[in-house]
Amino acid sequence: EDGYRLWQRYEQVQDASKLQAYRKAAGEIIIQGNSPTLKVAQQELEMGLNGLLGQAVPTTQQPTQQNILVAGTPSTSALIKELNLSDKLKAAGDEGYLLLTTTKNGRNYTVIAANTDIGVLYGSFHLLRLLQTEQDIAKLSLTSTPKIKHRVLNHWDNLDRTVERGYSGFSLWNWHLLPDYIDQRYIDYARANASIGINGTVLTNVNANALVLTPDYLKKVAALADAFRPYGLKVYLTARFSAPIEIGGLKTADPLDPQVQAWWKQKSDEIYGYVPDFGGFLVKANSEGQPGPQNYGRNHADGANMLADAVAAHGGIVMWRAFVYDDKEPDDRAKQAYNEFKPLDGQFRDNVLVQVKNGPIDFQPREPFHPMFGAMPKTPLMMEFQITQEYLGQGTTLAYLSPMYKETLESDTYAKGKGSTVAKDIDGTLYKHTLTGIAGVANIGTDRNWTGHQFGQANWYTFGRLAWDHTLSSEEIAEEWLRMTFTNNSQFIAPVKSMMLGSHETIVNYMTPLGLHHIMGWSHHYGPGPWIKDKHRADWTSVYYHRADEKGIGFDRTKTGSNAVSQYFPPVAKQFANLKTVPEKYLLWFHHVDWDYKVNSGRTLWNELCYRYSSGVDGVRQMQQTWDKVQGQVDEERFQHVKTFLAIQEKEAKWWRDACLLYFQTFSKRPIPQDLEKPAHTLEHYMSLDPKFVPGI
């Protein structure tokens, strides 16, 4: 049990009566039709059922038994057609499916029906999940459809196989051996994605390399696309804006230059020659040194539209990122994306999505939602979440991110009055968009267990599940994942689920409580570095964000400060701008607050900061205790892996707490409350450590 099998372990069902019921229901499997997608659905059902039921289930073409599992579409399966499901299937759309139990001609059917082959595959995974999690399947009657159309992983993978902000080994894509060698990992990767409804993957880093657009690489890309296609997983690439110069020999990449436009058009045609169902481009432009339309005095819409025109005839899309900032916005980096993009609302082509990070800075442990959500009615906005834990302890930290994703999705923008949640902007219901999308920056690499930390798998899983249906709760998703990944034993599930649900808050407490942000070590973003200052860009330092002084701490984003709060719709802006009503979790994000200010607990801000940091450390210790108690209920290999990583996390938590409190104390000049554990070392000691490594403390 090294974690390779993810949540697709298909171990024999332990509950005897469930096992009996499942064995009875699936006397044989019938899938009529033989597209590559139906083939993999059949393979998956066979493999899954053989494992879960502990016996081989025959696949037949016509009913021979009393109890039958049938999967298919009315167009290729006569059996499905005879069941007359057309009314119900209308609601299933292009990717959805029905699961139901019914009888016909004296036989009992468990039915997976869809309008498309990919719907059948998704339905097959759903049925397997029901068995894996030991649910009742006697009276099935459900329809499931995705709420968002493009559910995409973003791999920040470089062509040399290093991964930007990747903590689980190297890139999965073995460019050297492609296109000839198809690693089984590619197939297992596609299976895992299909099992949670992910239908797209951007293979390359947003800090793009134009080489991937050259024929040698495109052949390799095509081989991956071929391997993924049966699983409904489309391939996308990042487009380096200056590619026409770098690989096209042009003098400019100006998006309004006809030669440049023709070059992208021809390049797109070439790509579609290799990959007929190529998804399109993801673009980072004019951000962190990447080239873009502004280099030529053009704007983001000019750039995005040029690429959109190049792929439009082939049905491709452009995902244009709104993660932009430079020194043009001297008073507050948080404001720049909104200021640059909002005026362009209505100017983007129909096949452009603007991809916005969940918060206005950069994947901090906690951020308020990005003010662009709700603010661009004429432009479909796509969510970008980070699954890889760049700012959340990276590969060694147990952080279940569903609560963080949900916090953003459920935030109310008030764009069209109460109930205008971020999720409704993303799923198209707020402004009636049909082009919708959500992206997650992948945490997957060549590590045997895919994600480095065993629990990192839960974040890949939860991203897919929420992309399909953002109304699912964090708790439901955690429970599913635990049951499939470890065991259905409730003595294991209950405590470990609650450990997962609290894990994100625990990390926020020991890293950036009360709305603090961007106080991590320079460049690698791992350990604490609240003292980082005097760099060539102020907005890359920590002091720019926490602004601690003798009076207090926090970034004043109200009228008396940067007024970033005014970018939100009035009810939200009003709530955030008022010290009395701002949610405490965002307190120091929006306000510079006196050390002696009384917070909700009745403590002074300084004391509250001390308690929060300490409770973060305590939280990790509780996680350790919880985990220790489940020893013996899961395999020793994964048990020890998690235990060891939790011990590292406990060191990290102390390090963050001590370093941050000692540093902030130089401003507050107040004591750490007596009843709290004292820092183990001096501030000088922590400042002398290399924050890339967990110190031996």
Ligand code: BDP
């Ligand atoms: C930041 C990362 C950087 C990425 C950038 C981005 O530190 O490595 O290139 O985001 O999203 O979080 O483009």
